[in-house]
Amino acid sequence: MTDADRGAGGGRSGAATPSGGRILLGHGSGGKLYRDLVKDVFVKAFANPVLERLDDAAALAPEGRIAFTTDSHVVQPLRFAGGDIGRLSVAGTVNDLATAAARPLGLAAAFIIEEGFLLADLRELCASAAATAREAGVPIVTGDTKVVERGAADGLFITTTGVGEIVVAHELGAAAVRAGDAVILSGGIGEHAVAILAARGEFRFSADVRSDCAPLWGLVEAAVAAAREAGGSAAGPSAAGRPAAGRPAGAGQAAGGAEALHFLRDPTRGGLTTVLAELAEEAGLGIEIEEAAIPVSPAVRSVCDLLGYDPLTLANEGKMVLVVAPEAADAVVAAIQKTRYGRDARRIGCVSAAHPGRVALRTPFGTRRVLDMPVGELLPRIC
Amino acid sequence: MTQADELRRLAADLRAEARPDLTFMEVCGTHTMSIARYGLRELLPDGMRLVSGPGCPVCVTAIADLDRVVALARLPEVTLATFGDLIRVPASRTTPAAERAAGADVRVVYSARDAVQIAADEPERQVVFAGIGFETTAPTIAASLLEARARGLTNFSVLSMHKTMPPPLKALLELGETPIGGFLLPGHVSVITGTACYEFLARDYGVAGVVAGFEPLDVMRALLRLVRQTRPAIEIEYGRAVRPEGNVVAQRLMEQVFAPSDADWRGLGVIPGSGLALRPEYADADAALRFPVELEPPLEPAGCRCGEVLRGVTDPADCALFGARCTPEDPVGACMVSSEGACAARYRYRGIDD
Numbered sequence: 001m002t003d004a005d006r007g008a009g010g011g012r013s014g015a016a017t018p019s020g021g022r023i024l025l026g027h028g029s030g031g032k033l034y035r036d037l038v039k040d041v042f043v044k045a046f047a048n049p050v051l052e053r054l055d056d057a058a059a060l061a062p063e064g065r066i067a068f069t070t071d072s073h074v075v076q077p078l079r080f081a082g083g084d085i086g087r088l089s090v091a092g093t094v095n096d097l098a099t100a101a102a103r104p105l106g107l108a109a110a111f112i113i114e115e116g117f118l119l120a121d122l123r124e125l126c127a128s129a130a131a132t133a134r135e136a137g138v139p140i141v142t143g144d145t146k147v148v149e150r151g152a153a154d155g156l157f158i159t160t161t162g163v164g165e166i167v168v169a170h171e172l173g174a175a176a177v178r179a180g181d182a183v184i185l186s187g188g189i190g191e192h193a194v195a196i197l198a199a200r201g202e203f204r205f206s207a208d209v210r211s212d213c214a215p216l217w218g219l220v221e222a223a224v225a226a227a228r229e230a231g232g233s234a235a236g237p238s239a240a241g242r243p244a245a246g247r248p249a250g251a252g253q254a255a256g257g258a259e260a261l262h263f264l265r266d267p268t269r270g271g272l273t274t275v276l277a278e279l280a281e282e283a284g285l286g287i288e289i290e291e292a293a294i295p296v297s298p299a300v301r302s303v304c305d306l307l308g309y310d311p312l313t314l315a316n317e318g319k320m321v322l323v324v325a326p327e328a329a330d331a332v333v334a335a336i337q338k339t340r341y342g343r344d345a346r347r348i349g350c351v352s353a354a355h356p357g358r359v360a361l362r363t364p365f366g367t368r369r370v371l372d373m374p375v376g377e378l379l380p381r382i383c
Numbered sequence: 384m385t386q387a388d389e390l391r392r393l394a395a396d397l398r399a400e401a402r403p404d405l406t407f408m409e410v411c412g413t414h415t416m417s418i419a420r421y422g423l424r425e426l427l428p429d430g431m432r433l434v435s436g437p438g439c440p441v442c443v444t445a446i447a448d449l450d451r452v453v454a455l456a457r458l459p460e461v462t463l464a465t466f467g468d469l470i471r472v473p474a475s476r477t478t479p480a481a482e483r484a485a486g487a488d489v490r491v492v493y494s495a496r497d498a499v500q501i502a503a504d505e506p507e508r509q510v511v512f513a514g515i516g517f518e519t520t521a522p523t524i525a526a527s528l529l530e531a532r533a534r535g536l537t538n539f540s541v542l543s544m545h546k547t548m549p550p551p552l553k554a555l556l557e558l559g560e561t562p563i564g565g566f567l568l569p570g571h572v573s574v575i576t577g578t579a580c581y582e583f584l585a586r587d588y589g590v591a592g593v594v595a596g597f598e599p600l601d602v603m604r605a606l607l608r609l610v611r612q613t614r615p616a617i618e619i620e621y622g623r624a625v626r627p628e629g630n631v632v633a634q635r636l637m638e639q640v641f642a643p644s645d646a647d648w649r650g651l652g653v654i655p656g657s658g659l660a661l662r663p664e665y666a667d668a669d670a671a672l673r674f675p676v677e678l679e680p681p682l683e684p685a686g687c688r689c690g691e692v693l694r695g696v697t698d699p700a701d702c703a704l705f706g707a708r709c710t711p712e713d714p715v716g717a718c719m720v721s722s723e724g725a726c727a728a729r730y731r732y733r734g735i736d737d
Contacts, residue, residue, distance in 0.1 A: 203493055308722065365390045365599055367422030369732045 023117040028147030038145065041119070042109075045126035046133065046140040050106070058141035060106050062165045067102035069093060070161040078125065078155055080199035082191070082210030083317070086129035089158040091317060092268070094136045094215040098320070099264040101172055101224055102164030104138035104217055111143065112157040115150045125156065136215035138162070167224060168261065174282035176262040179353040182329035183287060184322040186219060186336055187212070187344040188295040189272050193314035194303050203307065209299045212341070214318035216266065219339045223322055224261060226335030230328035231260030260328035265321050270374060271313040275321050276359045277373045287359040289349035289371065313374040323351065386600060393603040394426035401610045406432040406562055408555075408695050410548065411569035412439030412723025413597050419732035421599040427606075434561060434695035435725035437551045437648065438569050440516040441468045442693060442717045442724045445647035446681040448544045449474035452513050454676040455542060456487040461674065462505070464498035465513040467491040472720045475682040495527035495541075502531060502539035511670040514543045519571040521545045521659055522633035525640035528661075528668055542670040543661055546646050548572050549580045550657035554648075556588045561695040565591040565609040567602065570621045575637075577629025578617050585615040596621035640665055649717065650690030689716035692725050699726040706730055 026033045043051055050058045073089040083091075090107065097104050109129065113122065133140050170176065195211040197203060267275045272294070280287045296304075296311045304311050318341050324332050329347055336342035359371040384392075409415055415435045418424065424433065437443050453474045456463040463479065470479040470491060483489035488508070492498050495512050502510040514524045524541060531539040548569060556563065568581055573594045584590045591612045595605035605620040612618075619625050637659070646658025661669045683690075686704050691697035699705050699718065709715035711727055718724035 202497075363421050365387050365421055365426075367425045369420070369422045369734060372731050 021119050023113045023115060023119060023122065023147055025115050025147050025149065027113070028145060034145065038143075041123055041126055042111075042143060042145070045123065045130045046109075046143075047130075048139040048141065050139060050141040051143075055142070058106060058108070060141070060163055062105060062163070065166040067097050067100035067164040067166050068162070069096040069100075069164075070159060071096055072157065072159040074154070074157050075196065076154060077199050078121070080211055081195045083195075083213035084125055084128050085156060085158055086125035086127070087132040088213050088317060089160045090129050090132040090136065090138075090140075091213050091215045093160040093162040094132075094138060094217055095266045095317075095320070097162045097164035098215075098217050098220040099172075099266055100164065100166055101168045101220060101261070101264060102166045103221070104136055104162055104164045106139055106141040106163050107133065108161040109140050109143040110159040110161075111145045112153050112159075113145065113147050114153040114155050115147055117155055122156070129158075132215055136217050138217075167221070168259075170259045172261065172263060174263060174279055177279065177283045177285060177323050177351055178262070178325070179285055179351055180326050181262055181323045181351040182326050182347050183276070183289065183349040183351065184324060184329065184333055184336070184345060185272065185294060185348045186216070186320045186322070186342045187318075188297050188300070189267065189316055189319060190296060190300040190304065190309075190311035190314035192317040193271075193309075194300050196315075197303070197307075205303065205306070207299050207303050209297065209303070212316055212318035214341045216318060216320050216341060219320060219336055219342045220264060222335040222339050222342070223264075223320075223324075223332050226331045227259075227261035227324055227328045230331035231325060260325040261322065261332070262325065263321075263323035267316050267319055267321055269315050271311075271315060272319075272321065273310070273312040273359075273371050274373050276371060279321075279323070280359050281357050283351070284356050286352040286355040286357070287349060288352050288354075289359060289361050291361050292364045293346055293348045295344045295346065310374070312371065326350070390426070390599055390603060393600070393607055397426075397431075397603065397607055397610060398428040400607070401428045401431055403428075403430040404432075405430070405564045405610070406434060406695075407565045407567060407606065407609060408434050408436045408561075408563050409567040409595075409602075410436035410438040410552065411567075411571065412442070412721065412725075412728075413571065414567055414569070414595065414602060415439070415725050415728045416723055416732075417597050417599060417602055419728040422732070422734065423599060423602060425734065426603070433567075434563075434698070435692065435728075436555070436566070436695060437651065437693050438517070438548065438572075439693075439718070439721050439723040439725070440520070440546075441472055441721035442689065443546065443551075443648045443650070444469075444472070444515055444544055444717065445649050446475055446683060447647060447678065450476075450678050450681055451671070451676065452542065453477055453479060453482055454678060455511050455513075455670060455674055456482050456489050458509075458674060458676075460509045462488045462490060462501060462508040462510045463513060464490050464492045464495075464501060464510055466493075466515070468721050468723075469513060469515060471714070472717050473684065473714065475679070495524045496530065499527050499531045499534070499536065499539055502536045503534060506536075506538060508538060509674075510539050511674070512539070512541045514541045514545055517546055517548050517569070517572050518575045518637065521641060522575060522630075522636045525636045528640055528665060529636075531668070537667075540668045540670040540673050541661065543641070543659060544646075545641065545659035546648065546657055547643070547659060548576070549583070550654045551648060551651055552581075552584060554651055554654050554657075555694060556584070556590060558694065563590060563695070565593070565612070565615075567605050567609075568592045568594040568617070570594060570596050570601075570624065573619075573621070573625045573629065575630045575633045578619060578625070578627050581617045585617055589615050591615040592617045594619045594621050594625050596624065648693075650693035684715045687716040689718045689726070692718050699729040702726070
C-alpha cells in the first residue's frame with residue numbers, strides 16, 4: 001500500500017508518479033489508487049455530468065424504443081493508421097446501435113488493463129475514445145476497470161456497451177426486406193483489415209491505407225431522414241393501396257415514409273460477403289450484386305492481389321450496408337453521400353425473388369457466381 | 384475495347400474454332416481458382432471440359448507426409464513453422480490446427496525466412512519448417528536454409544516435401560485415365576523452370592501445352608492457343624513473366640540445396656524422381672533425419688475421392704461427399720481445404736444455378 005499512500009499525497013498526478021507511469025495491479029484494487037485512476041484518467045477524458053457522479057449505474061431518459069448492445073475490442077496493435085482501440089471501441093458500439101436506427105444515448109466502457117501498461121498510453125487512447133464519442137454525440141456515462149497480472153491480457157481490452165433510442169417506428173431487419181429492394185453500400189471496403197495487416201508488420205509491406213474506423217450515426221440518421229421523405233412522397237410497396245399524400249413525416253410518427261428503409265448492418269468481421277450471405281439466408285430471398293459497383297481502393301486491391309485475399313471478405317469498421325425500397329434508393333444514396341463517411345456511397349445491387357438464400361455476384365466480365373461466407377482464418381496463398 | 388469485351392470476343396472465337404469434346408487440364412491450383420472465381424466455365428463452348436490437375440501443393444501432399452508433420456509438431460522441443468494453407472488439412476487422425484489448439488507450438492509464417500528469424504530469436508526452440516510446394520517455392524526454401532547456415536543457426540531445419548511439376552504430368556499421360564487434349568501449364572512454376580522441361584509432352588505424347596497467366600484473359604487466350612495449334616507444341620502465353628530458359632539463378636539455388644528424389648503424391652502414389660530431398664551436404668538441416676519418429680500406417684478418409692479429382696478422373700461435384708459431408712467449414716479431403724483445391728474452388732465459386 002506504500003504506492004497508494006504516496007499516490008494519495010501526490011496530488012493531481014498522484015496516480016502516475018509512484019508507479020513509474022505504469023498501471024500496477026493496485027490500480028485495480030478498488031482502493032485509493034483505483035479511485036485516483038478513475039478520476040485522473042477516465043473522468044477527465046470522458047468529462048460529462050453523469051459520469052462525474054461516479055454512481056455505480058447511470059440514469060438515462062429515453063423516450064421511445066430502446067436498442068441495447070455490447071462489443072469487446074481486443075485489436076492488436078492498439079494503434080494503426082486511421083484509428084486505435086479507443087476510437088474503435090466507441091465507433092463499434094455506436095455503429096451496432098446505428099444498425100437498429102438508434103440514436104446513441106449513452107455508452108459504458110469497461111477496461112481490462114495488463115499490469116505494467118503505460119499510463120500515458122492509457123490517457124492517449126482514452127482521449128481518442130472521448131473524441132470519437134463527442135463526434136458521435138454520445139456521452140460515456142459509466143464504466144469499470146480491472147487490472148490483470150502481466151501476461152493475462154494483451155495490453156488493453158475495452159468492452160463498450162451502448163443504449164440508444166430507436167428513431168423509426170417500424171421493424172428493421174431481414175424480415176422487412178422485399179424483392180426489388182436496392183442494396184446500398186456506404187463506401188470502399190477492406191480498408192480496416194488492410195490497415196491492421198500493415199500495422200502488424202507480419203507481411204513487411206507498407207500500404208497507403210487508413211482504417212475506415214468511424215462512428216456512423218450521422219450517416220444512418222441522414223439515411224433515415226431521406227428514406228422518410230422519399231417514401232412519404234412516393235407510394236412504395238409498403239404503402240400500396242394507401243394514399244401517400246398528407247401523411248405526417250416527422251420523427252416518432254408511426255408508419256410514415258421511413259418504412260422505405262428495411263435493413264441496416266455494418267460489414268465488420270467477415271466483410272460484405274458475410275452480411276449479404278446472411279441477409280439472403282435470413283430473408284429467404286436472392287441478392288444480385290454488381291462486382292464493378294463495389295468501391296475498392298487501388299491500394300486495398302493491390303494488397304489483396306499480392307496476398308490472395310478477397311476484399312469482399314475483409315473487415316470494415318466504418319461502413320454500412322443499407323437495403324431500401326427501390327423508389328427511395330437514389331435519395332438515400334444522395335443523402336449518405338453528403339455525410340462525412342459516406343462520400344463514396346452507391347447502389348451495388350438489388351434483392352430478387354430468384355435463387356432464394358443465395359447471393360449472385362456478376363463479375364466485370366459478365367459471368368455470375370455465388371458469393372459464399374468465408375471460412376475460418378484468412379490465410380495467405382502460398383504459390 | 385474493355386476487358387469484358389475482349390473476354391467475350393475470345394469466348395466467341397473459342398466457340399467458333401474449338402472441336403467438340405475437347406478436354407484440357409489446368410495444372411495449377413491458381414488457374415483453378417481463377418477459372419472458378421470469374422465463372423469462365425460459363426463462357427466455354429459446349430462440350431469443352433476443363434479438369435484440374437495436380438498443381439495444388441497442399442492437395443497433393445500424401446497423408447503419410449502430413450502424419451509426419453503432425454508428429455514433429457507434437458515433439459515438445461519443436462516449433463513447427465508452416466504456410467497457413469497446411470494447418471487445416473486433415474492428416475490421418477488430426478490436423479495441425481487441432482494440435483495447435485491442444486498445445487503444440489505451430490506457427491503460421493508467410494515465408495521460410497520468417498521461420499529462420501524465429502530460430503534466431505528463440506535459440507532454445509527447434510524450428511522445423513514444413514516445406515511444401517513446387518519449383519515456385521523450393522528456391523526460396525533453399526535460400527532460407529543457406530541463410531540459416533550463414534547465420535550459424537543450428538536450430539533450424541526443413542521437412543522437405545517439395546515436388547517438381549513435370550513428372551506427375553508424365554505419370555498422368557502414362558495412366559491414360561482421362562483423354563487430355565492439352566495442358567494449361569503453370570505460370571508461376573514456369574517463371575522458375577522455363578519451358579524446356581515440358582517439351583516431352585509434345586514430343587513423346589503428342590499433347591500440346593501453353594504456359595498461362597492467371598488473369599481471366601490469360602486463361603482464355605491460352606485456351607484459344609491450344610485450340611489453334613495444328614501440331615502439338617509448347618508455347619508461352621504468359622510472356623510478361625515467363626522466359627523459355629526460366630530463372631537460372633533460382634534454378635542453381637534449388638540444385639545447390641536439393642536433389643531429385645522419389646515422392647509420394649496423393650492420388651498418384653510414388654513417382655520416381657518427382658520430389659526434392661535435401662542433398663547430403665545439408666543432412667544436418669533435414670528435419671526427417673534430425674527427428675526420427677514412428678508413424679502409424681496412414682488412413683485415407685473414407686469415401687474421399689481427392690485422389691481421383693487430382694488425376695482429373697472425377698469432377699469434384701461427382702464426389703458423393705461434395706457439398707454435403709465435405710465443405711470448406713468441415714472438410715474431409717485436402718482438395719476442399721486449400722484455397723487452391725479443386726473442390727474448394729468449385730464449391731466457393733459455384734455457379735448460381737448449380
